Every structure is written in C-alpha cells, then in structure tokens.
Amino acid sequence: MRAMVYRGPYKVRVEEKPKPRIEHPNDAIVRVQLGAICGSDLHLYHGMMPDTRVGTTFGHEFIGVVDEVGPSVQSLKVGDRVMVPANIYCGSCFYCTRGLYSNCHNVNPNATAVGALYGYSHTTGGYDGGQAEFVRVPFADVGPTIIPDWLDDEDAVMLTDALSTGYFGAQLGDITAGDTVVVFGAGPVGLYAAKSSWFMGAGRVIVIDHLDYRLEKARTFAHAETYNFTEYDDIVVHLKQITDWFGADVAIDAVGAEADGSFLQHVSSAKLKLQGGSPVALNWAIDSVRKGATVSVMGAYGPIFSAVKFGDAMNKGLTLRMNQAPMKRQWPRLFEHIQAGHLKPSDIVTHRIPLEHIAEGYHIFSSKLDDCIKPLVVVGER
Structure with missing residues (x-):
C-alpha cells in the first residue's frame, strides 16, 4: 500500500509499505478514504515528541470502508463505512468502563502515563496511523462507528478528533x-x-x-x-x-x-x-x-x-x-448539534490534499501558508 512515512524532523514522504494484516481476532482492516493532518501531528513532524521512530505512519483522524474483519468481530462487516476515533481502547478496563477511553490501560506499554492513539509515536503505543491506504484497527467492536447516512464524510472525519x-x-x-x-x-x-x-x-x-x-x-x-x-x-x-x-x-x-x-x-x-x-x-x-x-x-x-x-x-x-479527549464519548451530543443545524464541522476545512502530495500538505500547514486552518488528506475514492 501507499502510506505517509516519517523520515526525521520536517521529512515525510509517501512510500510503499506492507498492507496491514489481522493480528488479533477482534481487529479490522479499514481502507482509508479521507484523513486529516492535525495540529498535534506537527509536534511529531517537528521532532518534538519522544520516541517518534523513522518509518512510522502518522494520522489519527480518518474514515473509510471496512476491508477485512477478524473472526471475533460482531459489530462490523466488510463494506461498512466507518469513522474511527483517534483513541485506541479496549472498552473493558478500569478506565474504559468509566468513559475514560483515552486512558485505556490495555493498549499501550506506557499506559501508566498515556493511552494509545493511531500514528502518534511509540509513546502512545506505536500504532501506525491513517495517512495511508489501509490501517489496522484494533478492538474493532469498540471504537469504529458506522457513519450515519445523514453525515457528510468531511464532517465525519472532524468528529474523529478535532471537533470532539x-x-x-x-x-x-x-x-x-x-x-x-x-x-x-x-x-x-x-x-x-x-x-x-x-x-x-x-x-x-x-x-x-x-x-x-x-x-x-x-x-x-x-x-x-x-x-x-x-x-x-x-x-x-x-x-x-x-x-x-x-x-x-x-x-x-x-x-x-x-x-x-x-x-x-x-x-x-x-x-x-x-x-x-x-x-x-x-x-x-x-x-x-x-x-x-x-x-x-x-x-x-x-x-x-x-x-x-x-x-x-x-x-x-x-x-x-x-486530558486527551475520549472522542467517541462526545459523539451522541455532537450528532444532535449537527443534525439540528447548530454546527457544520467542515466549515473550517481549507485544504484538500491528495495522499501523494502529503509532504507539501505538512509544509503548508506547518508554515501557516495559504491561510491554512485545517487540511484534509484525500486517500481513496468516496
């Protein structure tokens, strides 16, 4: 697959990487359609986050289509359009049962300090992110949610982190x-x-x-x-x-x-x-x-x-x-605001950048060029 790859501070490029595979019965593989570059991604890009390793794929804001599911996945099937919260969490530990999904104790070796996020260095678990054609989604029965028919793709991707x-x-x-x-x-x-x-x-x-x-x-x-x-x-x-x-x-x-x-x-x-x-x-x-x-x-x-x-x-x-926001916990109330017309999340989107040009997207966003506020990353057909 094609994916954004970190090569050191201020150095990212698109390369061929092995397509992720099912590693646990409750995994899903999502074919990414739309992602985003987050302001916190710039901390990685600038080399400011500890243990950001060469070869890592960034991206914790993404939506896509389920491409494959593990044998124990109950809530998703191949072909479902899903929005994936930035947090990776088990749903059953001490913290998750209290709604503190961003503090999950079972998804990160560094869990005493921080939970897990997609594409956000080995400090947060070392999971590859969604600025790629495919991404492995652990605990697929817990995090991903089928995108409601009434919700636009660009609005949905904003809910995966920034809006929440x-x-x-x-x-x-x-x-x-x-x-x-x-x-x-x-x-x-x-x-x-x-x-x-x-x-x-x-x-x-x-x-x-x-x-x-x-x-x-x-x-x-x-x-x-x-x-x-x-x-x-x-x-x-x-x-x-x-x-x-x-x-x-x-x-x-x-x-x-x-x-x-x-x-x-x-x-x-x-x-x-x-x-x-x-x-x-x-x-x-x-x-x-x-x-x-x-x-x-x-x-x-x-x-x-x-x-x-x-x-x-x-x-x-x-x-x-x-705290790091527990993204999915905010979604029911935000769905109500969006449906009522109080909020159009994609109104802040200023740039739509193809995955192949993501290095330029990082440069534009980091350098505050072209009045850039929120860049989306267009990965697949929608």
Missing part, C-alpha cells in the same frame, strides 16, 4: 450560564472549543491568536470576540482590562507545546527539548483568569518537564482540568 477535542475542552471548563470564556489558540481545536462554549451557556467568548486569518475564522465560525496578542504589550493585562480587572471565568488552552513566546522561553524549553514544550499559552491562561476560575488544557504537551506557574494556580484557587 474542542467540545471536550469546553466541557472540562465547567462553563455556567453567562461565563466569560477565553480560548488561547484559533487552530481547529480552539475554533471548535470556542463554538462549543456557546452551547454550554457562555455569555462571552474571547479567542486569542497571532494570525489574522485564523482570528477572522474565529469571528465568522465561532462568533467570538478576538484579539491578536502581538498587538499588545501584555495580552494578560489586556484581558484583565476588558473583564473589569477580574479575569475570565474559564480559560481553554488549545495551543500546547508550540506556543509562540520569547526567545528565552524557547531556548529554555521547546527549542532545546528540555521541556514538554513552551508553556506560554498555559501560563497566560493561569494568569488571565479570575481567582477560583477553571483552566481547561487541550493543547498537546510532551510527557516531560514544563515550567508551568503552578504556584500561581494554587494561590488563585484555580481548578485545572485536562
């Missing part, structure tokens, strides 16, 4: 009626988090970023108030000013490891890989909320030290909530 993660970020904020919510980052997850905040009763939604085209999308898609942090001496002070010097009720960090910051912050963190990433956005979130507020962390950070202002969070009495 943004919605989960708003959920973790414990938003109550009338709350002021500030979202750091106007990438796909930040846009969805901002949009979802309204569903949960927010009275005011503010989005912070440094790219004007992404802020424009935050205004038109998420109906948010926006500020470009490069235009202010101190964005935290500005946020305090516009919230009567109290600060926001809820902050959502949708940036993570590659937040823009000062030279010193980067030299001491992301650029030398001495931390899990630049903590700039998370520290802004901690500083910009009121005392007793909630900070939700959706941005992806590496599993190593980051210089987070924990003392400030403690002294302000903040509640910090975070």
Whole structure:
C-alpha cells in the first residue's frame, strides 16, 4: 500500500509499505478514504515528541470502508463505512468502563502515563496511523462507528478528533450560564472549543491568536470576540482590562507545546527539548483568569518537564482540568448539534490534499501558508 512515512524532523514522504494484516481476532482492516493532518501531528513532524521512530505512519483522524474483519468481530462487516476515533481502547478496563477511553490501560506499554492513539509515536503505543491506504484497527467492536447516512464524510472525519477535542475542552471548563470564556489558540481545536462554549451557556467568548486569518475564522465560525496578542504589550493585562480587572471565568488552552513566546522561553524549553514544550499559552491562561476560575488544557504537551506557574494556580484557587479527549464519548451530543443545524464541522476545512502530495500538505500547514486552518488528506475514492 501507499502510506505517509516519517523520515526525521520536517521529512515525510509517501512510500510503499506492507498492507496491514489481522493480528488479533477482534481487529479490522479499514481502507482509508479521507484523513486529516492535525495540529498535534506537527509536534511529531517537528521532532518534538519522544520516541517518534523513522518509518512510522502518522494520522489519527480518518474514515473509510471496512476491508477485512477478524473472526471475533460482531459489530462490523466488510463494506461498512466507518469513522474511527483517534483513541485506541479496549472498552473493558478500569478506565474504559468509566468513559475514560483515552486512558485505556490495555493498549499501550506506557499506559501508566498515556493511552494509545493511531500514528502518534511509540509513546502512545506505536500504532501506525491513517495517512495511508489501509490501517489496522484494533478492538474493532469498540471504537469504529458506522457513519450515519445523514453525515457528510468531511464532517465525519472532524468528529474523529478535532471537533470532539474542542467540545471536550469546553466541557472540562465547567462553563455556567453567562461565563466569560477565553480560548488561547484559533487552530481547529480552539475554533471548535470556542463554538462549543456557546452551547454550554457562555455569555462571552474571547479567542486569542497571532494570525489574522485564523482570528477572522474565529469571528465568522465561532462568533467570538478576538484579539491578536502581538498587538499588545501584555495580552494578560489586556484581558484583565476588558473583564473589569477580574479575569475570565474559564480559560481553554488549545495551543500546547508550540506556543509562540520569547526567545528565552524557547531556548529554555521547546527549542532545546528540555521541556514538554513552551508553556506560554498555559501560563497566560493561569494568569488571565479570575481567582477560583477553571483552566481547561487541550493543547498537546510532551510527557516531560514544563515550567508551568503552578504556584500561581494554587494561590488563585484555580481548578485545572485536562486530558486527551475520549472522542467517541462526545459523539451522541455532537450528532444532535449537527443534525439540528447548530454546527457544520467542515466549515473550517481549507485544504484538500491528495495522499501523494502529503509532504507539501505538512509544509503548508506547518508554515501557516495559504491561510491554512485545517487540511484534509484525500486517500481513496468516496
């Protein structure tokens, strides 16, 4: 099969790889039709995630058609169109029975620290991802869901990670009626988090970023108030000013490891890989909320030290909530929003890139070229 292959930082290409095979009776093989490049894929692309091995295929957002099923698979048959959540999980362990699918204890040798994801380094289990013609899907009776007839393919692929993660970020904020919510980052997850905040009763939604085209999308898609942090001496002070010097009720960090910051912050963190990433956005979130507020962390950070202002969070009495999103847990409610016309997930899609040109797609997305917000990867016929 043809698949995207990692060859080192900033080096990906399409190569021939062996087609995956059934390795366990509950496996399925899915012929991928449509995938996506996620902002967190860029952490792998930039060489910032530990144990990202040469030869790995990325991609945790994909939909496709069931090509083969193992002998114990009950819920799927060959030919079914399925959407596959980014999490790999068993469905029966201590965590899965509590809906914490992203924390499954049976799918990753590193399970004490993190669950498993498709195409996201050996830190998350070493599974190949969906930026390929075929992908092996473990626990096929648990994760994949047949795509409803009414759901468009491009909307379905957004549910496999980005939309579910943004919605989960708003959920973790414990938003109550009338709350002021500030979202750091106007990438796909930040846009969805901002949009979802309204569903949960927010009275005011503010989005912070440094790219004007992404802020424009935050205004038109998420109906948010926006500020470009490069235009202010101190964005935290500005946020305090516009919230009567109290600060926001809820902050959502949708940036993570590659937040823009000062030279010193980067030299001491992301650029030398001495931390899990630049903590700039998370520290802004901690500083910009009121005392007793909630900070939700959706941005992806590496599993190593980051210089987070924990003392400030403690002294302000903040509640910090975070996790990798349990994608499938969000789907029933998101299906309702989409069917009711409250949300069209594919509205943020800007690029559709053939698998053969995926290296160019990574370059465009990484370098913020051509006003790229969300690139899809077109793999097979739909």
